Amino acid sequence: MSKVVIGMSMSLDGIAGGTSEEDFYVIHEAVLGWVFGLRSWQAAQGMGGGEDTADSRIWQAEFDRIGAQIVGRRMFDYGYPHWGDNPPFHNPVFVVTHRPGERIGKDGGTSYTFVTDGLASAVAQARDAARGKDVLIAGGISIAQQALAGGLADELAVHVAPVLVGTGARLFDALGAAPIGLRPEAAQLGENATHLRYRVPK
């Protein structure tokens, strides 16, 4: 059966996003900067460059196992104009939102389906769409926290950027169900990030 994986990047001090317009770009670069130069990531964007590094191969392995993705509305609204006509997902994407909308089909295997009856429903729909592959909960922070607190995830993949940001929005916060015990399953050293994987007990 396909697994549900929360996959997120954070700084070593646990910051995964900005809290204001001013710090957004600084934190975005600090936390996600490790992906932009990867050959695998650039290939998913339709670009032909980038470096074939350990980070790139780890990113590719995570991409290959995924058959559907879930994102929150804020992340969708921010990303949609940038993702273009051939978006980097190459899989069905389920957007958790309060605003209904028609399904949007794109090139390269990406579609956007708007789910208005909650994250658990999005997980169920994504499982069906993933054709036996795994489901990635890709963010933002609020959706990842809901998935953890709601017991909806089987795995947690955290890409730790080697920086202490000092300020911003924490990935693990407002966890109503904490403490949550995890089982460590992998720790991989990359050039510009450290990649941790945990099983989340049900």
Place this chain on the structure above:
Amino acid sequence: MSKVVIGMSMSLDGIAGGTSEEDFYVIHEAVLGWVFGLRSWQAAQGMGGGEDTADSRIWQAEFDRIGAQIVGRRMFDYGYPHWGDNPPFHNPVFVVTHRPGERIGKDGGTSYTFVTDGLASAVAQARDAARGKDVLIAGGISIAQQALAGGLADELAVHVAPVLVGTGARLFDALGAAPIGLRPEAAQLGENATHLRYRVPK
């Protein structure tokens, strides 16, 4: 030249200690529980049990490279009655404090020296005492943060306990000098913790 290593345990959500009497023991067990069953750790306490696991060997390797340790006054006051006549350090320990005191010699190679002129002075004295081995800044949280913000550490070793605690005192907080960029040097998977090592640029 000997290196100065900050070595601390934290939960995956970055908690390294309690904030109140009530949560102290729960958080202490969640964050440090991975060490109490290790053969290497038990041997340092003068006990003969424990398990020879990956975590145990990683703990031993960190212990073997250390020739002197630095702790804060609060950690010293809490630990002193428990550490006994043959304390687990087996090395000179420098206590950063505002209250002067006579050096205390103990069995098994441990001594306690009270340093009243600041952390940088404690680092210099510990380097001299370490006989070419490395210096461990062992905590608490405040001393680790001072060492980072003050640029006094060469390395950062973080033992990540596989738990989301949800509340408590964060290891990386109040970092005046942030953002601080680090260089990832190791990521090791243990049974009950994940062990990350970073170089701290000067």
